[in-house]
Amino acid sequence: MARRGVHVIVVGNEKGGSGKSTTAFHLAIYLLYEGFKVASIDVDSRQQTLTWYVRNRRDWARNRGLRIPHTTHFHLPLARGDSVRENHRADFDLFRQAVAEVEHDADFLVIDTPGFDTNLTRLAHSLADTLVTPVNDSLIDLNVMAQIDPVTGEPREMSHYSRLVQRARSERLAIDGKTIDWVLVRNRISMLSSRNMRQVQTMLERIALRLGCRVADGIAERVIFRSLFPTGMTVFDPLDEDLLGGLPSMSHMSARQEYRNLVSALHLPTAEITAAHKAQAPADSDPVHKFIHMMQTDN
Ligand SMILES: Nc1ncnc2c1ncn2[C@@H]1O[C@H](COP(=O)(O)OP(=O)(O)O)[C@@H](O)[C@H]1O
Numbered sequence: 001m002a003r004r005g006v007h008v009i010v011v012g013n014e015k016g017g018s019g020k021s022t023t024a025f026h027l028a029i030y031l032l033y034e035g036f037k038v039a040s041i042d043v044d045s046r047q048q049t050l051t052w053y054v055r056n057r058r059d060w061a062r063n064r065g066l067r068i069p070h071t072t073h074f075h076l077p078l079a080r081g082d083s084v085r086e087n088h089r090a091d092f093d094l095f096r097q098a099v100a101e102v103e104h105d106a107d108f109l110v111i112d113t114p115g116f117d118t119n120l121t122r123l124a125h126s127l128a129d130t131l132v133t134p135v136n137d138s139l140i141d142l143n144v145m146a147q148i149d150p151v152t153g154e155p156r157e158m159s160h161y162s163r164l165v166q167r168a169r170s171e172r173l174a175i176d177g178k179t180i181d182w183v184l185v186r187n188r189i190s191m192l193s194s195r196n197m198r199q200v201q202t203m204l205e206r207i208a209l210r211l212g213c214r215v216a217d218g219i220a221e222r223v224i225f226r227s228l229f230p231t232g233m234t235v236f237d238p239l240d241e242d243l244l245g246g247l248p249s250m251s252h253m254s255a256r257q258e259y260r261n262l263v264s265a266l267h268l269p270t271a272e273i274t275a276a277h278k279a280q281a282p283a284d285s286d287p288v289h290k291f292i293h294m295m296q297t298d299n
């Protein structure tokens, strides 16, 4: 699939519950607040967590009369036909259409992927300029990247997911000569330093060396991430007391800072895109972009 212009961020990991959808949504909204045009695609046709996030946000904003930014969002239909082959075909077509629609218009495209391997998951990975893999602070989660030798502690064999990424990398190289910048992002980091945490950190660094990816310090374990989903709010939105049940806390401020640090660790081409914007249309600086365009095909 030919693609120019938009910078694609894919959030992927075969481990469910590692924080893919939460990270995808927060990255997308953060980039909107930075003044970029952001599109999002939910490839997880079963759970559709990102899509629900986007919907909840739209409904909440409408209900409260809030002027907050939204992504241009696409999702795959939940309603399935009888033929698996035809369903895959339809998913592929929708995905292609979505990418074609935003590739010259959006600055960033954030793609959330499911915790299972499908052709579409593979295609999405091969389009990534930046691949973000959230990893929980647990040795079990590391096993999803590579099997670890119990004696030496060295990564032994690449996991199914790591091989999927390596294939996507080769495909990408063959298509347009570009490389995928793969970043493992620690998520739900425990606030308390522990032996397990230090072990995870050391292992992650070894795995990263073996897989040719980077490790970024991500986000701590914070209750606030679980409470925001029903309203589709993020830690970047102006959260009122009503919503929070109190004033924004230190934890909330720290979460913002962690995301800022994370985005800077991702080395996204924000400066280049900003420069291109300035050169193109100095008047077009409204950070509140197009309202959500949903594919209403699943109801
Ligand atoms: N940093 C965090 N702190 C606390 N809870 C988190 C954090 N990140 C994610 N979660 C919670 O973990 C669960 C799984 O997150 P989700 O983004 O749906 O994962 P995935 O998409 O990988 O399945 C959700 O309940 C979410 O609210």
Ligand SMILES: [Mg+2]
Pocket: 020, 021, 022, 044, 047, 049, 050, 113, 114
């Ligand atoms: Mg998810």
